[in-house]
Amino acid sequence: MEKSEYEEPSEAVVIEKSSPSRIAAVFAVIFSGFALLSDGYQVGVLSLVNVCFTNIYGAEFTSAMSTRIANSLFVGCILGQIGFGFICDRVGRKVGLMLTTFLVILGAALCAGAYGAGGSVEGLFWALTIYRGILGVGVGGEYPCSSASASEAADVVMPGKRGMLFVLVTNFVIDSGFVLSALFPLILGAAGCSYEVIWRTSFAFGVLPPLSVMYFRFKMANSERFQKNSMKRNVPYILIIRRYWKYLLGTAGTWFFYNFISYPFGIFSGTILSSALGANATFVQTAEWMLLLNFFYLPGSITGALAADRIGRKNTMALGFFIQGVLGIFMGIWYTNLLNIFPLFVVLYGIFMMFGEFGPGDMLGLVSAEIYPTAVRGTAYGWSAAFGKLGAFIGTTVFKTAIKNFGAGDELKGEGRVFILASCLAIVGAGITMALIPDYSKKDLGEEDEDFRKYLISHGFDMSNLGEAPSQAQVDAAMDLAPGYTEKDIN
Numbered sequence: 001m002e003k004s005e006y007e008e009p010s011e012a013v014v015i016e017k018s019s020p021s022r023i024a025a026v027f028a029v030i031f032s033g034f035a036l037l038s039d040g041y042q043v044g045v046l047s048l049v050n051v052c053f054t055n056i057y058g059a060e061f062t063s064a065m066s067t068r069i070a071n072s073l074f075v076g077c078i079l080g081q082i083g084f085g086f087i088c089d090r091v092g093r094k095v096g097l098m099l100t101t102f103l104v105i106l107g108a109a110l111c112a113g114a115y116g117a118g119g120s121v122e123g124l125f126w127a128l129t130i131y132r133g134i135l136g137v138g139v140g141g142e143y144p145c146s147s148a149s150a151s152e153a154a155d156v157v158m159p160g161k162r163g164m165l166f167v168l169v170t171n172f173v174i175d176s177g178f179v180l181s182a183l184f185p186l187i188l189g190a191a192g193c194s195y196e197v198i199w200r201t202s203f204a205f206g207v208l209p210p211l212s213v214m215y216f217r218f219k220m221a222n223s224e225r226f227q228k229n230s231m232k233r234n235v236p237y238i239l240i241i242r243r244y245w246k247y248l249l250g251t252a253g254t255w256f257f258y259n260f261i262s263y264p265f266g267i268f269s270g271t272i273l274s275s276a277l278g279a280n281a282t283f284v285q286t287a288e289w290m291l292l293l294n295f296f297y298l299p300g301s302i303t304g305a306l307a308a309d310r311i312g313r314k315n316t317m318a319l320g321f322f323i324q325g326v327l328g329i330f331m332g333i334w335y336t337n338l339l340n341i342f343p344l345f346v347v348l349y350g351i352f353m354m355f356g357e358f359g360p361g362d363m364l365g366l367v368s369a370e371i372y373p374t375a376v377r378g379t380a381y382g383w384s385a386a387f388g389k390l391g392a393f394i395g396t397t398v399f400k401t402a403i404k405n406f407g408a409g410d411e412l413k414g415e416g417r418v419f420i421l422a423s424c425l426a427i428v429g430a431g432i433t434m435a436l437i438p439d440y441s442k443k444d445l446g447e448e449d450e451d452f453r454k455y456l457i458s459h460g461f462d463m464s465n466l467g468e469a470p471s472q473a474q475v476d477a478a479m480d481l482a483p484g485y486t487e488k489d490i491n
Contacts, residue, residue, distance in 0.1 A: 085382020320359010
């Protein structure tokens with residue numbers, strides 16, 4: 001029988017490793033996502049570290065320097081997301097995970113030991129800016145590497161509830177890091193530690209989560225799905241963009257708006273709370289309210305995980321965006337009045353952040369990890385997430401300036417108007433979600449891989465570039481089973 005140019009060998013000839021056990025897939029899910037705890041922690045801890053710096057250095061810790069330190073992480077994240085998205089697709093999930101783990105450990109350790117030459121305060125802050133950038137490359141790289149690996153393993157462990165499992169091992173872990181970022185400094189403050197001990201030890205604590213999974217990640221293997229569908233050479237990016245441009249516009253655009261809203265309100269929440277509590281507020285009081293505020297991330301993440309497979313990713317994301325937007329507009333209108341009932345303000349602030357996690361916080365990573373084929377899953381995820389971090393970078397850069405300008409000298413009025421602006425963008429995000437995001441809630445990851453194969457074949461792509469080449473021993477075994485095939489056919 002004549003073999004077509006793109007026809008694969010019969011099932012008897014296809015060489016695959018034996019399917020990984022369920023236990024191996026479970027461990028792959030867990031250890032792909034667990035290091036993300038440090039990522040959420042390192043982003044969130046800067047809020048209380050800023051409070052420490054303000055108390056230690058006063059006017060020397062300028063608004064510009066505060067923003068610079070925050071943004072260095074985001075610049076690193078953008079580089080890491082794009083770079084490691086490419087690496088985890090072209091080289092392998094395992095290599096990407098190992099390198100990002102190392103960078104997160106290195107960056108966190110450098111931050112904890114940061115020092116300005118000759119005791120220079122400005123030198124200290126510039127050192128932190130560089131070290132946070134290194135940390136950011138690792139943090140950013142974790143997103144495509146961990147998410148691609150976790151989604152492929154989750155599809156094996158819980159095919160019908162892939163969304164729930166994926167969220168619980170990724171975004172829920174990140175949000176748990178945010179809670180720890182308030183709890184750990186609070187414990188240190190309550191123990192009577194100095195501000196310098198608090199900020200250095202808080203940075204150092206971020207080393208532990210990635211360090212704890214380093215060995216297990218070393219033992220992990222690339223998923224069978226990746227081995228079968230990877231594309232390590234001659235990647236047709238023009239064809240990919242032509243097929244997925246609408247999806248990329250949807251995931252990148254909504255991620256931009258979500259991070260533009262969530263990161264400034266998260267990073268500067270300690271400053272907002274400290275300002276609202278008044279000049280007499282202690283560090284412990286600020287940290288206590290911060291812990292309560294960050295705790296709202298968890299119910300948002302859990303309920304989003306439960307909704308993902310029930311009402312669908314698209315509906316969950318749009319609903320979260322919309323409710324967050326409506327609530328934020330009302331908070332902005334009555335902002336000054338709410339501050340006079342401070343516990344109510346903190347609860348509403350927490351609910352505002354909670355719906356962000358319920359919707360886009362949970363769904364963006366999930367959607368970006370399942371609507372693209374295995375061959376470019378990390379790359380497309382990295383592009384989308386990087387555009388999101390650009391939103392975080394812009395949001396944190398303009399946040400304090402916007403408060404100052406919108407308030408015309410009245411800080412509280414400025415904060416209220418910024419709430420309204422951010423909330424309007426959340427409603428825009430809901431509209432983009434409904435227009436551009438597909439819902440693959442009931443679709444197996446293999447279906448998109450198959451559709452992508454057919455698309456490539458229809459455009460004359462050389463299918464020998466798809467999938468890892470078999471070893472010589474596998475080739476010999478296959479030829480023994482099917483003498484009619486040559487080594488060229490099998491490769």
